[in-house]
Amino acid sequence: MPDAALRFTDVRKRFGKTEALAGLTLEIPRGSFFGLIGPNGAGKTTAFSIACGFLKPDAGGIEILGEPGFDPARLKGRVGASPQDAALGRETRCLEHLVYFARLQGMTAAEARRQAERVLAEVGLSDRAASRVKALSHGMLRRLAVGQALLGTPELVLLDEPTSGLDPRNVHELRELLRGIRAEGRTVVVSSHNLHELEMLCDHVAFLSRGVSIAAGPTETLTGKGEEVEIALGQGPAPVESVRRALPEDQVAWDEARRVVRISFTPLPGRQAEEVIGAAARALLDAGARIAGVRRGRTLEQKFLEMT
Amino acid sequence: MTPSFLRDTTLVARFEIAEAVRSKLLLVMLLLFLGAGSLGAWGFTKAVQRIEQEASSVVPGVSVKIDRSSPLYRNLIQRFVHDPAKAEYFLSLPPIVFFYAWASLGFMPWLVLFLSAETIASEVSSRGIRYSLLRTGRLPYALGKMAGQAVILAGAAAAAALAYYAVSWKLLGGVEAGGIARGMLCYWPLILLHNLPFLAWALFASMATASANLSRILSLGGAVVLAILSALSGWSFLQRGPVSAGLWKLASFLTPFGHAGGLEYPRGTPFWTDAATCLGLSLLYFGAGYALLRRRDV
Missing domain, CATH: 3.30.70.100 (Alpha-Beta Plaits)
Incomplete structure (x- = not known):
């Protein structure tokens, strides 16, 4: 089925005695706003990390934007992701970080700077462009982490717990920003513990439990809105x-x-x-x-x- | 190697240097190398002056200058260096240059092993590496880190040379200033070349581990083991039979220690052999580290 932005096929991943993914099979349609839902330890972050190539699956495979597995050379600039708990260099300024990431995505210096400034404005950190990362609050760090995932025009955006630690106003602003991305027809995958927020945003969801998908599909169908x-x-x-x-x-x-x-x-x-x-x-x-x-x-x- | 690969490698290297400047790591390195260089040069010139004073007190009224024409210095070098051609080469250098080369080849690797070990491991530990690996491959990332560290090392080695030059100028009153500068310029790239496998070993440790402390332990601990291996390989009583001798020779060859001898005297086959070995070992260690990084979870 070529219309999947991301497809997991019987993916397994074990950390010592813990089986984080126990044969995850899941398809994320192109253009969807997809919510990954599950309790702690359900395998959401592991699934994200395998999709981004950070973790190697023990078995099974993924297909991402038509590519068999995450290859940064082929997917350069096409996938944006905000990994959970990944730290940015403390001494580096916000703008410098974003310009560096944008340049690694293949942009020229001038384009990278334009994109970095745009993203900082979108996540409400324009006034923090020259601040060092160590001077940012937890909420600001989360916004910066989400912002770097939006550099350029990625076809697929993966956001792992993007609103954790944000205050209600920031959550609202981020939600509006994500709605805008959705309107552009890009595929967005979000994991969150805030189910109310996911319900407002996502047109598709999957419930993960103990490393497998126990239900997946359009939100309307899963919540029985039509029946x-x-x-x-x-x-x-x-x-x-x-x-x-x-x-x-x-x-x-x-x-x-x-x-x-x-x-x-x-x-x-x-x-x-x-x-x-x-x-x-x-x-x-x-x-x-x-x-x-x-x-x-x-x-x-x-x-x-x-x-x- | 595609243009994109080279571009990414350069970007990572530049960011690594900028991060070192921002985090004050470069400042610490420069100060360490400047301090070590100044201390070394100061100690050497003071020792020279002491020898001069003692020599003149034995033969009152006679001034004995420890420079390259001095019989005392000539005897000293010829006693240490058994190869007459090599001894003559060292005698053609101002003594402070010889000391700079000897001290840098001997001690700088340990600083490199300590300071460069965390470069990738700390990013794996903080997961900051994930932001880069979303956008570039693991090979350009690791190569960029290595290149950035090599540039930092080059700057630090230059700082040490400057410190030697400045202190010797001050204490020796500007004697042989041109010769000292030429000698240091000649040894600077050789010192870099000699340190390259140590840097690659530190990067190997950094790619093989997931924390800065573990990486430092592997980098320094592993180097101590390699140094012991290299030292043991020179002991003839361990080399019983051709197989044993061959194995010890191979072990010695594969350690980054024991290749300074050829680089001290940049002439003839031993120099080219050791220079090629340093480059080969750098590739070997880096390659082994990358093989681990390529397969591992980050």
């Missing part, structure tokens, strides 16, 4: 039977603790989530219920907790 609806009720009557009568072909469940009616349905032409929500809401309101909220599908967090 599940949740309606939260306020205090008062909970006429679940009315909903069951209105939607006889669907599964209707009542979560007493959360006061949520969950409707699972099979989407058909002319009968999508919007029609199901409409029918259920009418039934509930007619029976005197007070609707507190409506949501399509489950959250990534719910799905993650169910699966791991």
Whole structure:
């Protein structure tokens, strides 16, 4: 399948007695915004590191932008990555680092400087261009690390925990920056513990557990957005039977603790989530219920907790 | 070797030098080499002056100058150097140049082994190497690091030569200033050549390990073992039979020690043999280190 930006095929990696990847098979479509989700030790960082050629797999193979394995000569400037916990030289200034990296990507000195200045502006570090790395805060270091991954116009951007240690404003700004990259049609792969953030950004996700992918696909499918609806009720009557009568072909469940009616349905032409929500809401309101909220599908967090 | 390969190697080397300047490593190296050079030159000239004073006190009223025409110095050199042609060459050099060459060939390698050992290992340890290896191959990266360190070494060796020159000028009153400068210029590249395999050994240690401390231990510890091997290879009682002698000779040949002799006297076959051996060993050590780096996780 040539439309994959990154493909892992039965990749295995062991560190001593620990099996970090136990036969990971995963395909990341070109142009997707892909979220890698998993608990600590699930193999996310190992998968990233193998994709970037930092780690050698014990078995299996990867294909990256059509190349069999990461070859920096062939992929020069086509892959950007922000490795987790990789330190930049403490005495070097931010701009000098970025210019050096840009030049290693094949840019001329003038182009490298332009790119470095652009990236510093995008990650909000323009005023820190002349600062030495040792003078940056943790959040600034993360932004600089993300920034170097965006030098040039990489077709594939791999970001390992890009928002860890960032304050809410920085997270918001970074999210907006990543949305911009997504709009350009580039492939972005992000790992994060912040599932709410991934849900807002990613059109595809994969759940990793114990070194394998236990589920992968479009976010809408995995969270059931096209085949599940949740309606939260306020205090008062909970006429679940009315909903069951209105939607006889669907599964209707009542979560007493959360006061949520969950409707699972099979989407058909002319009968999508919007029609199901409409029918259920009418039934509930007619029976005197007070609707507190409506949501399509489950959250990534719910799905993650169910699966791991 | 593609233009991109050469470009990347040059970029890494330049960044390595710039990092050394920024981190004050270059300053430390220069100060160390300047200090060692000044101390060596000061010690040598003081020793010379002491010998002169003692000699003149034995024969009152007679001034004995320790320069290359002095019988005392001539006897000393001829006693140390058994090859008459080699002895004559050394006698043609100002004594301070001979001392500079001897001290630099003997001691500078240990400084190189200590200071250059962490260059790659520290980046593996901090994972900073990952930013570079996303953009260039491991060979241009390692070669660039080696080239950068070689340039730093060249600067440090020049600093040591300058220190010798300045101290000798001050203490010897500018005697043979031109000859000293010419002699040091002649030995400077030979000292670099002699240090190249030591630098490659330090890089080998740096590519074989994942922490700066481990790398220093391997660099210095390994060099001590190689020095012992080299010293033992000269002991005839260990060389029982042609096989044993051949093995010891090979062991000696493969260590970076024991090749200074030919470089001290830049004439004839021994010089070219030792020069080629130094280059060959540099390639061997670097190649072995790179073979490890190429396969390892970083």
